[in-house]
Amino acid sequence: MSKVDFNQPVNRHNTSSVKWERYTDQSVLPMWIADTDFKAPDAILKALTQRIEHGVFGYTNASDELNQTIVERMQRLYDWQINSEWIVWIPGLVCGLNISCRALSALSPEIDSNVLIPDPIYPYFNSAAKYSNVAVNKIPMSLQGERWVVDFEALEASITPETIALLFCNPHNPAGTVYTVDELQKISDILLRHNLYICSDEIHCDLLLDKNVVHTPLASLNTEIGQQCITLMAPSKSFNIAGLGCSFAIIANKDLRHKFQGAAAGIVPSVNLLGYSATLAAYTQCDTWLEQKTAYISANHDYLMQEINAIPGLKMLPHQATFLAWIDVSAAKLDNPAAFFEQAGVGLSPGSEFGDNNYVRMNFGCTKELLVEAVTRMRNAITKQLQGL
Numbered sequence: 001m002s003k004v005d006f007n008q009p010v011n012r013h014n015t016s017s018v019k020w021e022r023y024t025d026q027s028v029l030p031m032w033i034a035d036t037d038f039k040a041p042d043a044i045l046k047a048l049t050q051r052i053e054h055g056v057f058g059y060t061n062a063s064d065e066l067n068q069t070i071v072e073r074m075q076r077l078y079d080w081q082i083n084s085e086w087i088v089w090i091p092g093l094v095c096g097l098n099i100s101c102r103a104l105s106a107l108s109p110e111i112d113s114n115v116l117i118p119d120p121i122y123p124y125f126n127s128a129a130k131y132s133n134v135a136v137n138k139i140p141m142s143l144q145g146e147r148w149v150v151d152f153e154a155l156e157a158s159i160t161p162e163t164i165a166l167l168f169c170n171p172h173n174p175a176g177t178v179y180t181v182d183e184l185q186k187i188s189d190i191l192l193r194h195n196l197y198i199c200s201d202e203i204h205c206d207l208l209l210d211k212n213v214v215h216t217p218l219a220s221l222n223t224e225i226g227q228q229c230i231t232l233m234a235p236s237k238s239f240n241i242a243g244l245g246c247s248f249a250i251i252a253n254k255d256l257r258h259k260f261q262g263a264a265a266g267i268v269p270s271v272n273l274l275g276y277s278a279t280l281a282a283y284t285q286c287d288t289w290l291e292q293k294t295a296y297i298s299a300n301h302d303y304l305m306q307e308i309n310a311i312p313g314l315k316m317l318p319h320q321a322t323f324l325a326w327i328d329v330s331a332a333k334l335d336n337p338a339a340f341f342e343q344a345g346v347g348l349s350p351g352s353e354f355g356d357n358n359y360v361r362m363n364f365g366c367t368k369e370l371l372v373e374a375v376t377r378m379r380n381a382i383t384k385q386l387q388g389l
């Protein structure tokens, strides 16, 4: 496969892009919601074109070939032997988080249940609990070297008789942590000791920036934890096909799987047929493209970290995965950090949405040129602020 030119900008204006439409007619660079600005790989475009040319778009299931592809992928990447019956196709991971919360709370209808959720976290974890009338026990993350890791002691101490599950995120959004096998083992031991379920959101698992880390699905650690887990994955972040709405849950435990399917029944529509075609192409023909994309965002990450850490008041730790930077702006003493940078022409996600107003989250899944411009605007804004202009 020839080298993909990720430097080539794609004009996303007037495409109803959530990311870009927010700032239509404003000179603000969109560096917020988590999709990248890159075109999907040619193999996906070709698969979609072929499907469209067929011309009939009736109700469609995932093919046996696609299910088998997932089974083989889990074996190849993670040495995790799954069965194709364990796979449940869903139109999105937020949807999967919500179905999981409803299914898990339905397992213990007699109690006012709560779930454990790491803090900070991608906001739809908390809303999934809220929509399911389940309380949230926030689990702080602590800094281990340069990595934010869930605090194991706090995790265990937060468990009450009403706790039903942990909603876990690995790789973590927003801190970019990829958990080690040892850390997962500790989490698994705690959860098994208390007989808890886990919904493990692993949507960012293909985008490992640090060559020394590997992703390990929590459910793959051992059979016991596998029986307690709902694993959520998708090709959406990896191949920039979030708009095609195709994701899947892997649930080994038959009763849990039936509860999950029951909670979705009649409410959650089946996956769009184009999503299935794109996913099959992504997982069978796009490994090299993904390697190149990961290398590109990894270079963006390194550049961004160097530049951010040279701006007074801003601090960025290395991220092990994905294209989202969690930037500590506390030393800059800004009342409303996201509004400050938006005013300066850079649209970031407020850290408060993830649970910490001392931070902003910045999407660096874009061309280097755009990133350089964003960093320049941020640096200029802070410089002016320091000069009291």
Ligand SMILES: Cc1ncc(COP(=O)(O)O)c(C=O)c1O
Pocket: 034, 091, 092, 093, 094, 095, 122, 169, 173, 201, 203, 234, 236, 242, 247
């Ligand atoms: C951790 C995590 N889970 C879920 C999602 C959203 O997934 P979906 O678009 O499939 O609902 C995102 C998107 O940013 C995410 O970062």
